[in-house]
Amino acid sequence: MVEPFIYLNGLFWPLSKANVSVQDRGFSYGDGLFETLRAYSKKVYRLEEHLDRLMYSAKLLFIELPITRNEFRSAIYKTLEINGLSDSIIRLTVTRGEQEPGINIDYDAPPTVVIQTRAVVSPPTTAYSEGVAISIFRNCAPRVSGIFSQIKSCNFLSQIVIRERALKDGSFEGVMLDHNNYVTEGTTANIFVVKNNILKTPKLNEYILPGVTRQVILDIASIHGIDCKEQLILEKDLFEADEVFLANTGIEILPVCLVNRLPIGTGKPGPMTERLHQLFRKSF
Numbered sequence: 059m060v061e062p063f064i065y066l067n068g069l070f071w072p073l074s075k076a077n078v079s080v081q082d083r084g085f086s087y088g089d090g091l092f093e094t095l096r097a098y099s100k101k102v103y104r105l106e107e108h109l110d111r112l113m114y115s116a117k118l119l120f121i122e123l124p125i126t127r128n129e130f131r132s133a134i135y136k137t138l139e140i141n142g143l144s145d146s147i148i149r150l151t152v153t154r155g156e157q158e159p160g161i162n163i164d165y166d167a168p169p170t171v172v173i174q175t176r177a178v179v180s181p182p183t184t185a186y187s188e189g190v191a192i193s194i195f196r197n198c199a200p201r202v203s204g205i206f207s208q209i210k211s212c213n214f215l216s217q218i219v220i221r222e223r224a225l226k227d228g229s230f231e232g233v234m235l236d237h238n239n240y241v242t243e244g245t246t247a248n249i250f251v252v253k254n255n256i257l258k259t260p261k262l263n264e265y266i267l268p269g270v271t272r273q274v275i276l277d278i279a280s281i282h283g284i285d286c287k288e289q290l291i292l293e294k295d296l297f298e299a300d301e302v303f304l305a306n307t308g309i310e311i312l313p314v315c316l317v318n319r320l321p322i323g324t325g326k327p328g329p330m331t332e333r334l335h336q337l338f339r340k341s342f
Contacts (some may be wrong), residue, residue, distance in 0.1 A: 065137045065173035068125075080168055084153025087161070088213030090170075091115045095148040096307045097138055100342045102148065103307075105131065107270045112150065115170060115209040121154055124168050125264070137173045147308060149174045153212065181230070186335075189315025189327050190230035192244070192304070195220050198266040199234040199242040202225055217245035228319075230312075231304055233296070236265050241291040244304055245311075246255055248272040251291060252301035252330045261288040271305045271338075278337045284330070301328030311335040 064076035071077075083089035093155070102108075109127055116123050123213045134148060151172040156166045158231045176320035181190070224245070225233030231244040242265040243249055250259045257279050262268055279286040296302060302314040311334055313327035 059275060062174070062176065063132050063137070063140045066169070067168075067171055068133075069326070070137075070140055076294075078153075078170060079156040079203070081156045081158070083157055084151070084156065084170060084212050085158070085184055088211065088215070089119075090151060090153030092149060092151040092210050092212060094210075094307050095134070095317075097146045097148060097152065097175075100138060100144050101342075102134060102138075103342060104274065105134070105323040107273070108150075111208065111210075111270070112266070116152060116207060119171070120152075121169055122165065124171060132259055133171075133173055137175050141175050143177060144150070145178050146175045147178055149176075151212065172188075178308070178317070179227060180313060182250065185312060187327065189313040189325075190304075191228060191316035191319065192231045192233050192302075192314050193224045193227045193229040194238060194296070194318055195223065195232050196235045196293075197237050199236040199329060210267065216227060221245040221256040227327055229316075233317075234265075235293060236263075239293055241293065241296065242266050247304040247306040247309065248307060250303050251273065251295055252303075252328060253295070253299050255285065255330065257284055257286040257330065257334075258291060258295075259286075259288055260291050269306060271307055271310065273340060274338065275284050275311070275334060278334060278341065281338060284334075298321070299323065300333050303327075303331045303334075311338055 061072045061074060063070045064073055065074050093112050095108050096103050101193050109130060153170045155167045155169040157167045201262045220232040220234060231247060233244050233249055234242050241260050248269040250257060259267055276286060296317045297320060302322050305316060313331045315322060315325055
């Protein structure tokens with residue numbers, strides 16, 4: 059197996075030599091942010107939207123980015139090129155960098171920038187043809203205190219634990235409810251429901267990441283005359299839905315057939331989910 063190359067602070071290193079300090083605040087405190095992108099046929103899908111969120115998130119976290127937007131764009135494509143990948147998943151990570159212990163910020167210390175890429179490992183085809191199971195977890199939607207959930211923080215512990223609990227329950231994904239038992243999102247995906255031919259997704263708040271794929275789906279629905287609403291969604295709305303699906307950069311649009319082991323709708327992927335996925339695939 060060919061060893062991948064990693065972009066690290068302006069240079070490319072073999073994975074085995076791409077080292078980050080143990081005093082990097084991303085390691086010490088989860089003090090950083092990341093974006094997950096996807097390339098189709100060597101073109102990064104919705105790159106500008108991901109860079110928009112990166113720039114905005116860095117500003118909220120008081121991280122002064124060490125390279126420009128154009129330099130990020132160039133580094134991403136160079137990482138794809140040097141690794142010889144066409145269809146791939148790209149992970150862009152920015153931490154506050156190596157600093158002395160303590161939570162006070164040293165603005166003189168340069169942030170750390172890492173870009174990694176790997177081949178796409180999609181769910182099995184049966185996941186799309188038959189749907190997947192999800193588990194609901196009440197009163198556990200994470201949020202960063204004082205910061206809305208527009209940030210993909212490197213502190214991902216809540217999502218990791220919920221995902222593991224879901225897997226142990228036999229589910230593909232865990233869907234989190236807030237303290238009022240409203241549906242928020244999955245650990246790595248936004249969620250949509252369909253009822254009476256109306257597409258619904260939880261409206262953005264401090265618990266919900268404004269996913270790039272989520273916005274693409276809303277745009278597609280608007281363009282093609284699909285009635286769509288962003289609103290509060292209750293737990294019972296999942297069980298009463300005609301269709302449910304998950305959405306993110308890696309899985310695209312993935313139908314859900316079981317919620318807490320109970321079938322949704324017909325128990326099979328529904329027509330709107332399939333139509334939206336077809337339209338999504340045409341948007342590349």
